[in-house]
Amino acid sequence: xxxxxxxxxxxxxxxxxxxxxxxxxxxxxxxxxxxxxxxxxxxxxxxxxxxxxxxxxxxxxxxxxxxxxxxxxxxxxxxxxxxxxxxxxxxxxxxxxxxxxxxxxxxxxxxxxxxxxxxxxxxxxxxxxxxxxxxxxxxxxxxxxxxxxxxxxxxxxxxxxxxxxxxxxxxxxxxxxxxxxxxxxxxxxxxxxxxxxxxxxxxxxxxxxxxxxxxxxxxxxxxxxxxxxxxxxxxxxxxxxxxxxxxxxxxxxxxxxxxxxxxxxxxxxxxxxxxxxxxxxxxxxxxxxxxxxxxxxxxxxxxxxxxxxxxxxxxxxxxxxxxxxxxxxxxxxxxxxxxxxxxxxxxxxxxxxxxxxxxxxxxxxxxxxxxxxxxxxxxxxxxxxxxxxxxxxxxxxxxxxxxxxxxxxxxxxxxxxxxxxxxxxxxxxxxxxxxxxxxxxxxxxxxxxxxxxxxxxxxxxxxxxxxxxxxxxxxxxxxxxxxxxxxxxxxxxx
Amino acid sequence: xxxxxxxxxxxxxxxxxxxxxxxxxxxxxxxxxxxxxxxxxxxxxxxxxxxxxxxxxxxxxxxxxxxxxxxxxxxxxxxxxxxxxxxxxxxxxxxxxxxxxxxxxxxxxxxxxxxxxxxxxxxxxxxxxxxxxxxxxxxxxxxxxxxxxxxxxxxxxxxxxxxxxxxxxxxxxxxxxxxxxxxxxxxxxxxxxxxxxxxxxxxxxxxxxxxxxxxxxxxxxxxxxxxxxxxxxxxxxxxxxxx
Numbered sequence: 001x002x003x004x005x006x007x008x009x010x011x012x013x014x015x016x017x018x019x020x021x022x023x024x025x026x027x028x029x030x031x032x033x034x035x036x037x038x039x040x041x042x043x044x045x046x047x048x049x050x051x052x053x054x055x056x057x058x059x060x061x062x063x064x065x066x067x068x069x070x071x072x073x074x075x076x077x078x079x080x081x082x083x084x085x086x087x088x089x090x091x092x093x094x095x096x097x098x099x100x101x102x103x104x105x106x107x108x109x110x111x112x113x114x115x116x117x118x119x120x121x122x123x124x125x126x127x128x129x130x131x132x133x134x135x136x137x138x139x140x141x142x143x144x145x146x147x148x149x150x151x152x153x154x155x156x157x158x159x160x161x162x163x164x165x166x167x168x169x170x171x172x173x174x175x176x177x178x179x180x181x182x183x184x185x186x187x188x189x190x191x192x193x194x195x196x197x198x199x200x201x202x203x204x205x206x207x208x209x210x211x212x213x214x215x216x217x218x219x220x221x222x223x224x225x226x227x228x229x230x231x232x233x234x235x236x237x238x239x240x241x242x243x244x245x246x247x248x249x250x251x252x253x254x255x256x257x258x259x260x261x262x263x264x265x266x267x268x269x270x271x272x273x274x275x276x277x278x279x280x281x282x283x284x285x286x287x288x289x290x291x292x293x294x295x296x297x298x299x300x301x302x303x304x305x306x307x308x309x310x311x312x313x314x315x316x317x318x319x320x321x322x323x324x325x326x327x328x329x330x331x332x333x334x335x336x337x338x339x340x341x342x343x344x345x346x347x348x349x350x351x352x353x354x355x356x357x358x359x360x361x362x363x364x365x366x367x368x369x370x371x372x373x374x375x376x377x378x379x380x381x382x383x384x385x386x387x388x389x390x391x392x393x394x395x396x397x398x399x400x401x402x403x404x405x406x407x408x409x410x411x412x413x414x415x416x417x418x419x420x421x422x423x424x425x426x427x428x429x430x431x432x433x434x435x436x437x438x439x440x441x442x443x444x445x446x447x448x449x450x451x452x453x454x455x456x457x458x459x460x461x462x463x464x465x466x467x468x469x470x471x472x473x474x475x476x477x478x479x480x481x482x483x484x485x486x487x488x489x490x491x492x493x494x
Numbered sequence: 495x496x497x498x499x500x501x502x503x504x505x506x507x508x509x510x511x512x513x514x515x516x517x518x519x520x521x522x523x524x525x526x527x528x529x530x531x532x533x534x535x536x537x538x539x540x541x542x543x544x545x546x547x548x549x550x551x552x553x554x555x556x557x558x559x560x561x562x563x564x565x566x567x568x569x570x571x572x573x574x575x576x577x578x579x580x581x582x583x584x585x586x587x588x589x590x591x592x593x594x595x596x597x598x599x600x601x602x603x604x605x606x607x608x609x610x611x612x613x614x615x616x617x618x619x620x621x622x623x624x625x626x627x628x629x630x631x632x633x634x635x636x637x638x639x640x641x642x643x644x645x646x647x648x649x650x651x652x653x654x655x656x657x658x659x660x661x662x663x664x665x666x667x668x669x670x671x672x673x674x675x676x677x678x679x680x681x682x683x684x685x686x687x688x689x690x691x692x693x694x695x696x697x698x699x700x701x702x703x704x705x706x707x708x709x710x711x712x713x714x715x716x717x718x719x720x721x722x723x724x725x726x727x728x729x730x731x732x733x734x735x736x737x
Contacts, residue, residue, distance in 0.1 A: 078524065078590065078601075079522075079523060079524060082523035082524045082526075082527055083523040085523065085527055086523040086526055086527070089526070089530075429628075430625065431620075431624040431625055431628050432620070432621050432624065432625060435617075435620050435621070435624065436537055439530060439533045439534050439537055439617070440534065440537070442530050443530060443531065443534045446527060446530065446531075472537065472541075475541050476537075476541075479541060479544040479545060479548060480537075480540050480541055480544045480621070482544070482548075483540075483543065483544035483547045483548070483564075484540070484544075484621050484622065484625070485625065486547075486561065487561070487565075487622060488622055488623070488625060488626055488649065490561060490694075490696065490697040491645070491648060491649055491652065491693060491696035491697060491701070492561060492565055492690070492693045492694055492696065492697070493618075493622055493652045493653070493655075493656050493689075493690060493693045494543065494565055494568045494569060494572065494618065494622075494656075494690050
């Protein structure tokens, strides 16, 4: 926690500097430009925040201080890159924590009695071969459902049926927040043998659900919104764990990551088409279904910063979020936003396809905020935007900064399938396996982000992580766990 | 009782590691990633060790010999992966250095070694203790599997010992590999072998015989690590005096 505080104050200091020099910024930045662009080109994406650092760095007076300032900048940039990784680690871990603790305390979710309609084969036969074809058939059916829904989504989007899409999203989040939460609450109470009268239960659920709907689809404090998204992803993961037959779950995990690869990377992949359409229209189709590490309002601050200090380069953060006020920046900003959008899209589509999901209807909030920002004009924009953010989100300069660094986003689908894997691993009661999967998935996520930094194109987040997770699940289930148990039993330590 | 035992042993084994993680590592994102990376490398080494163990099992040797041999090989395996981790991190650091055209290390080498040690230690601690702890919460654990009623406590003591040792070993071996200091590298290898083989005594019921020398090893290794990290008597005094 103290780290955060010092970080925040550091950034605040930087910010003060920054606004102080804002006046002569335009003089200074061009000087640095000739040298910078070359370096920047070689830099990984995670280092993009350089805009921010340059602005800060340009307040260092003479060329004498340049070397050390540069070094500091580089180190700072590295730290920011790493910070983004952490900003995904924390929510992913929290989501897994919810799922694993639920799995280990509430028997309901590990009991197999009812199954999804999409999985008609229940693997009841003792024969392995029958189980295998059951699992394959189940996952084939599920994949067909997913593909059909994805295509339906693309068509809806192509013909601009936004109302239908939003209706769909709102309905599914409604179902999750009310019905599935009710089931969850009921099972919690049952597991701990607690009594609760219906009136209280209804009151609690109503407040919980309505607040969730407001936070997710409209406005709400960032932390609360993130908490809801994590909870919803965890609920969804629990549903998958409970209602998918044993082997089907594993096959589905494998197949969905392959689908992820195909849909995002092949030239005619549906999600890719979706993204390209979105880019053509210069808008952000489904800002939904995405966990974002930064708050929407901050874009206001960013937008203004960028326009004020427009000389500081092309790294616009905002375009990904379809702000009217930043569309000019959009054009020049290359593919970084597109990466973001793509990620968004692909997640969105996958999710939607899989069915009930979470949604954030961002555009509405965003547009409102940016309209306000536009009215405020450029001059006082920075300040105003910041105040705006502060009012709306609580703590500001820090986050505005963050957004300049471009907040990291991860689809809720990735949350869900990561949690399904870890939750499934924990359902066999071996904690070694659970931890092995946890570490493997996070390392996979790390590698994906690294690849993203190097390749700078849309990448599916599932394949590497899930592959690692599956390998380590089976490896530790079959190999490491017996060895570790044996050592623990003989109290031998290695 | 079970719950008390669970919490007591958990915090005995992981308390120091948790304190280090929250107070020194959590603030630094790069260190956190290093911790995860090294945990992953430990996992890989455990995977290889268990394959070796299974292969020994196939040869039909007696269980004691099988465990003893696989412990020795797994120690070598872990040190091998520690070396690989060192190589990977150094490569990454150099790569970044070239890419950013700077001449200083972007990652603090000492912090890197420390974080790597924590990752190794915590992961190995988790693998050796967590299932025992999970059993401890369960209904009635006194004299687990007709064993001694001190079983969990002894396991927790050893886990703490190995968590600390792993941290110190990493702190020692990273700079030693930088400077090709063979004495310190040998120290790490030998103490690791010694500590692990000492725990073989546990199954014969003489856990005290293993615990005491192991903690002496911890103290000695701590001194070496302190020295390797650039500490001296004077700096220690300065730290104490400044309080």
